[in-house]
Amino acid sequence: MSEPGSSNAHGETRPFRVRSSTAEWAAAILRQRVTQGGLPPGSRLAEDELTAELEVSRNTLREAFSLLGHERLLEHRFNRGVYVRVLSPDDVADIYRVRRMIEGAAVRRPDKDPISLTALRDAVSDAERVAAEGRWLDVGTADLRFHQLIVSFNGSRRxxxxxxxxxxxxRLAFHAMDPRGLHAPFLPRNRELLGLLESGRNAEADALLATYLDDAERLLLAVCA
Amino acid sequence: MSEPGSSNAHGETRPFRVRSSTAEWAAAILRQRVTQGGLPPGSRLAEDELTAELEVSRNTLREAFSLLGHERLLEHRFNRGVYVRVLSPDDVADIYRVRRMIEGAAVRRPDKDPISLTALRDAVSDAERVAAEGRWLDVGTADLRFHQLIVSFNGSRRxxxxxxxxxxxxRLAFHAMDPRGLHAPFLPRNRELLGLLESGRNAEADALLATYLDDAERLLLAVCA
DNA sequence: CTTATCAAATTGTTCAACAATCCCTACATT
DNA sequence: AATGTAGGGATTGTTGAACAATTTGATAAG
Known part of the structure; x- marks a missing residue:
């Protein structure tokens, strides 16, 4: 290791000198555990356990909880502790409602940043490559990156x-599903969508994206309900 | 008073039995001071002062800061304290970019909830009434409510x-302007927009809204820059 | 005028204690 | 058996104090 630091029982190192706060460090660890499935939805995060395990004070841990709560990964029930969020069917429907709006608006835009287009190509290629290797979790990551990049055409930080x-x-909902069945059907459609975007056929891209999102939503709702 | 509670130097009561946390109570007070202009953008919020004034511990105050930081009302500079956020021209531009997207999408929707339409009518009427009384701050509140209701046609919690x-x-930017000059020009346009929405002329409503938002953005940018 | 140094003030983090609340269990009542 | 109602243990909410780390402003040296 090039960086000095203390390590805890789980091998996660905690640097001595960090620019960001200890709370963010703790939040990063918990975020990883949640998004990678180590902590499944509904799990309770007891303060006693985690302060001992992460070796941070209760206050810092609670600040980390606050950070992840605002990311909607954790749910804080007053006087009852924090839990890994459980997505309801309503949540899934709402998320896809928003996706249709912001991805649709992005796809319909006439001016596409060429730099983002190359990033888009990379995301699709990455997804196909790791799919060939059977690393379906990484396929999910690349897929999410692809759609995040599409949204970036809107040009809005917010x-x-x-x-x-x-x-x-x-990602919370993904863990309830077989990752291959979840991502495999959408790989060729991402490739097709990329082609339409590159050639500026925005109306067709819009239509393809709409059915894409409808199908993805249906898939998740079938598990989540 | 029907509810027992302790009060501080500013007359804000702190109920003994609350379902929500003390941090949220403190956040609510600070939020009000920020949005009503008591704390102008750029103000520094010293921990010492506020712990004494609100009679809460430093830890809970910092939790309140965290809450308002995530609402983007306060800005936390590491090791330098928290400040009331100052909107940059980029921020204003971004905010109006998002407004065009989500208000535009709402206006274009064919299915409008009749209940929301009556709420919309009320908002316009309220704005006109308080404008006649010269209460321009309340005009701003009614205007914001009007546009919030428009967005609700999207049917998405998020x-x-x-x-x-x-x-x-x-609201942060509003405080830098004469409230009358800010809101007066838009009152008749809200009324007109309402009429178009009621009669289902969505395309015209979309066009009117677009110019509305462009003008409003220009007005704020002139001050903010 | 610039740079270096130091002290005061403020924030970052931790800890230990106590108060408030929830949850579970046992017991009583119908 | 079902419901209701105290306890008591466990967990969270809140506080205050302490110390470390950093910024800030003033002062002194070059």
Missing amino acids: VDAMMAQLMAEL | VDAMMAQLMAEL
Whole structure:
């Protein structure tokens, strides 16, 4: 290791000198555990356990909880503790309602940034490559990146941030499904969508995206309900 | 008073039995001071002062800061304290970019909830009434409510929440302007927009809204820059 | 005029204690 | 058996104090 630091029982290192706060460090660890499935939706996060395990004070841990709560990954019930969020069917429907709005608006835009287009190509290629290797979790990551990049055509920091939050929420639902069945059907459609975007056929891209999102929503609702 | 509670130097009562937390109570007070102009943008919020004034501990105050920071009303500079957010021209531009997207999408929707339409009528009438009385701050509130209701046609909790946050941010910029010059020009246009929505002329409503938002953005940018 | 140094003030983080609330269990009542 | 109602243990909410780290402003040296 090039950076000095203390390590805890789980091997996660905690740097001595960090620019960001200890709370953000703790939040990063918990975020990873949630998004990677180590902490399934509905799990309770007890303060006693985690302060001992992460070796941070209760106050810092609670600040980390607050951060993840605002990302909608954790749910804070007053006097009852924090839980990993459980997505309801209503949540899934709402998330896809927003996706249709902000991805649709992005796709319909006439002016597409060429730099983002190359990033888009990379995301599709990455997804196909890791799919060939059977790494379906990474396929999911590349897929989310693809759609995040589409949203970025809107050119709005705030919309980008909202999309990032929606993607984090969606990961919660992903863990309830077979990752291959979830992502495999959408790989060729991402490739097709990319082609339409490159050639500027915005109306067709819009239509394809709409059916794409409808199908994805249906898939998740079938599990989530 | 029907509810028992302790009161501080500013007359804000703090109920003994609350379902929500003390931090949220403190956040509510600070939120009010920010949105009503008591704390102008750029103000520093010193921990010492506020712990004494609100009679809460430093930890809970910092939790309140965290809450308002996530609402983008306060800005936290590491090791330098928290400040009331100052909107940059980029911020204003971004906010109106998002408004065009989510209000535009709402206006274009064919299915409008009749209940929301009556609420919309009330908002316009309220704005006109308080304008006649010269209460321009309340005009601003009614105007924001009008546009929040428009957004609600999208039928998405998350989009509603985003719009609420944008409105809170916009209030920050409002304080830098003469409230009459800011709101008076838009009263008749809200009335006109309402008429178009009621008669289902969505395309015309969309066009009117677009110029409305362009003009409003220009007005705020002139001050903010 | 610039740079270096130091002290005061403020924020970042932790800890320990106590208050408030929830949850579960046992018991009583119908 | 079902419901209701105290306890008591466990967990969270809140506080105040303490110390570390950083910024800030003033002062002194070059």
